[in-house]
Amino acid sequence: MNPLERYAPLVDDKAAFFAACERPLPSVVRVNTIKTAPERARRALDDEGIEYESVGWHDQLLRLPEASPGTNWPYFHGWLHGQEEVSAVPALALDPKPGEKVWDSCAAPGSKTTQLSAMMDDRGTVVGNDNNLGRLSSLRHNAERLGVTNLVVTKQDGRNFSLKDFGFDEFDRAIVDAPCSCEGTIRKNPTTLEEWTLEHVHSVAAVQKGILSRAVQATKPGGTVVYSTxxxxxxxxxxxxxxxxxxEDCEVVDFDCPLDSVSGVTEWEGANYDRSVEQTHRIYPHLNDTGGFYCAKLEVTA
Incomplete structure (x- = not known):
């Protein structure tokens, strides 16, 4: 059975959901505001004769219907960065401010990390952590190409992340874009589900719980933690x-999701969840022609 069949009861239009999962994912780039402005990047693409479509809900996102993101000089010079449209949502939900201390617990290869730095005007501190050395190499490369200077790169297990080497002991905000079973990436990676097992879903969920718990513990009272998969x-x-x-000492807070989404579920296969998870957001591929995604915003209460 196709693993996606198990989620049919959760979607409003099963036919549209399955059809969208079979279509290739549109190519999207984010304008890197550390190096340029959206209007300037669009002019550069116009001058190069590269077709693009503006994404209506965000002026820094552009769809490139026919071009590969990395085959033009604005991309090479760090004006653009390939990033899935739906992948831009968590940083917007986190809403970091210039000068703050922000932890990206599962940072590599860096699309969200460098988006956070851009939103902070490259001021303050972004700690980009990952436990995979190869992926960290990609993070460093992307940060260098994009001109990011407020990034500190660390290699730790996010479940027991230590701040002992920093000059502070808590973050203002944290983001956990957790390692997952990647079912929502089927449009980008058609072979994703070939080795899917329910056992893997349960094993990775245990890791996710540990990382999110540590993010809440490492964030100051009143601070924000965003969780996404x-x-x-x-x-x-x-x-x-x-x-x-x-x-942990936290509560779910709603946020204005810029894409069409549905509420989180409170019941699943005999399990019941806190009613407040209805304020979290599920983004299905057929709703916005994107990948599949989940995003929750938490506030640390003590």
Whole structure:
């Protein structure tokens, strides 16, 4: 059975959902405002004769219908960076400010990390962490190409991340774009589900709970933590948030999701979750012609 069949009860239009999952994902780039402005980047693409479509909900995102993102000089010079449209949502939900201390717990290869730096005007501190050395190499390369200077790169297990080497002991905000079963990336990676197992879903959910718990612990009272995945599995989404609500001092807060989304689910295969997870957002491929995604915003309460 196609693993996606298990999520059919959660979607409003099953036919549209399955059809969207089979279509290739549009190519999207984000304008890197550390190096240029959206209007200037668009003019550069016009001058090069590269077709693009503006993404209506965000002036820094452009769809390139026919071009590969990395084959033009604005990309090479760091004016543009390839980033899925839906992938831009978590940083917007986090809403970091210039001068703040922000932790990206699962940072590599760096699309969201460098987006955070741009939103902060490259001021303050972004700690980009990952436990995969190869992926960290990509993070460093992308940050250098994009002109990011407020980034500190670390290699730790996010579940027991230590701040002992920093001159501070808590973050203003944290983002957990967790490793997951990647079901929502089927449009970009058609072979994603070939080795899918429910056992893997449960095992990665345990890791996700540990990383999100540590993010809440490492963030100051009143601070914000955003949790996101590119999977449809409630075990990796609402169940993870529900666990952290029970074990850590935090609460779910709603945010204005810029893409069409549906509320988080409170029941799944015999499990019941805290009612507040209805304020989290599920983004299905057929709703906005994007990848599949889940995003939750938490406020640390103590």
């Amino acid at each position: 590119c999977t449809f599995a409630p075990e990796e989404n609402e169940a993870v948030v529900d666990h952290v609500l029970e074990t």
